[in-house]
Amino acid sequence: MSEHIKPPYTLWQLALYFMRLGTFGFGGPVALVGYMHRDLVERRNWISESDYKEGLALAQIAPGPLAAQLGIYLGFVHYRIRGATVAGFAFVMPSFLMVLALGWAYVSFGGLTWMQSVFYGVGAAVIGIMVISAHKLTVKNVGRDKLLWAIYLLLAAVTVITQSEIAWLFIGAGVLVWLVRCKPRLGSWSLAVLSPAQSLPNLALATATDPNTLIQIALFFTKAGAFVFGSGLAIVPFLYGGIVTEHHWLNDKQFVDAVAVAMITPGPVVITTGFIGYLISGVPGAFLAALATFVPCYLVTVIAAPYFKKYGKLPALVAFVDGITAAAIGAISGSVVVLAQRSITDVPTALLAAVTAALLWKVKKLPEPIIVLGAALVGLVVYPLMHH
Template identity: 75%
Template sequence: MEHPQTLPAAPGYTLWQLVLYMLRLGALGFGGPVALAGYMHRDLVDTRQWITEADYKEGLALAQLAPGPLAAQLAIYLGYVHYRVRGATLVGIAFVLPSFLMVVALGWSYVRFGGIGWMQAVFYGVGAAVIGIIAMSAHKLTVKSVGRDKLLWAIYLLLAAVTVVTESEIAWLFLAAGILVWFLRAPPKWLGGAGMHAAAAAPLSVPALNGMDASLLVQIAVFFAKAGAFVFGSGLAIVPFLYGGVVTEHQWLNDKQFVDAVAVAMITPGPVVITVAFIGYLIAGLPGACVAALATFLPCYLFTIIPAPYFKKYGRLPGIIAFVDGVTAAAVGAIAGAVIVLAKRSITDLPTALLALVTVLLLWRFKKLQEPVIVAGAAAVGLLVYPLLHG
């Protein structure tokens, strides 16, 4: 018998309010998946109270367990919470569309004017400020999700260390963390676990489409669908996969073009994975950008809305709550580790270290300071300082 508390509460907001919020976040949200997940928690859980803490944690856990870009999946799940498939679909489109349009515009200018020389200077400043932004987001998520729980802290620290050492996110460790907390906090009366095994195996059931001898757009669709279906974690995790296929295997881009593509994703708001649209544009123009973006985000959309009803129906059971707590601690630990990995790439000298530190201090002191203001200031600093140091 289904308990009354498993039924969704009446939403205190309209679907269009949520769509407009996601449209704004997609247009102004800098810092990659860590920061975007932090913004959603701050705005939708703490400030507006549209989403409950439990729903947010379920969404974060599902986003970590399923392959694909974390921030986009979390946004899609939050759209699903009260407005089901229609909400998930509209929220997903609203979240991705602004950065897609920006990246396509940059792709057009890159092709027309032969490279983006100013980008290195902008990224020099923005990359350092972004480290400060995501460090603050990771801190807030840690305080909220882990608290003083010693078991969750142990999982958090282990995943942070693994992420720093391997520079990747190991999917099975999230699952293992959830199972460990489940067995310790709410041990099942029997170890039948068929439903859990089915959920874990679901992403693996997607066929690996290899060796298709077809048009360039079909090749792009197949490759980027695999990228969306088989890469776990953040935009950080998808970059090595993209490099192996785009540069090494297919030789669609050279090294410099690929590095520029990643830089474009970092200096534009929204999900880092939107770099696929820039890459697609360089390969095959606007059709290539559309096909690459659609092929990448479609699997993550399906991997979110298909398991979502089961998360909603069984999410209040003690065993599921314990499992989600374990996965969430692992996810936030991996996010904290990703901050360190990204910092090693973005903080290269004294000016960038100072930029990151000043960003943290500003966000700590001025709680309502908008991140786009910091990003714009950092870009200006980069344009001034980078030519002096690397002229």
């Protein structure tokens, strides 16, 4: 097991890496998960391929934001709970401070023309980044396995058609690959080890009627963090239902701006909850909303990781994990299409996305922050011309 070997990096190096990823990691969960693989597995050899795959699978099965969960798991691999805590905190903090600053600017100066201009450019470039990330993940994990390809294509199609990620399909894909590869005798092996996370208490539902807004914020966002699977994008419809329709905390325009803020800031997409919390009730609201969103996924990861390490090499679990991974990458590829429909609205945005993808394809070591910065500048110039 990896814990007996002295890790090739210190806890401080891990913290610095995740801080940097949280500060410059653009492109949403797909891209972030891809960067972690590129940096920690391929370039630095800090994390083994199998540990990474286990972490990705656990992040897929468990509810909560995908990239943050994978980061917490990778911190856990060598440094256990300390590592998980440091990685999670270092990853979320930079983008939280950014959305706090943006929330303050938004409330103080109203309007968002410059933000819309930046988002116009960055949103398009992000699609290019995601296309390349999704392609790499597909080649690496789906390979030539016909069954995995069938799962991948089905999930991609379902994600595009329903514009959401359906959690039970991930689990179903895992079970299917397990049945096909392992041909288990019924009752021979149980998948119960996988779900210490499934029995979440329904506290949130019982007390959500409390008149105090801060308590309502804490409960609502805990529920959001606990019941949303897959990428941060999956949380958007759930948030909309609660924040705009049910509680009337924000109007449509403010909510769309909040999602834009999630996209123009690096780090986990779900950090938009901090921005929303700020709009509802200032700094305390921002802290509570962000904390409540991330605590469930932290607890689930730390509680489930030891079981996952213990049983992770069983052929049944490996098959299950392969199925879930293929399903997840299919859903991720599908979400690229869904996002593209929202971000690519005219000829300049289509060109930006295409040029970004081409650049990343040709220039292997091109840093994403440079692309994002360039796209933001293009947006500032082109957006006012297109929307005057």
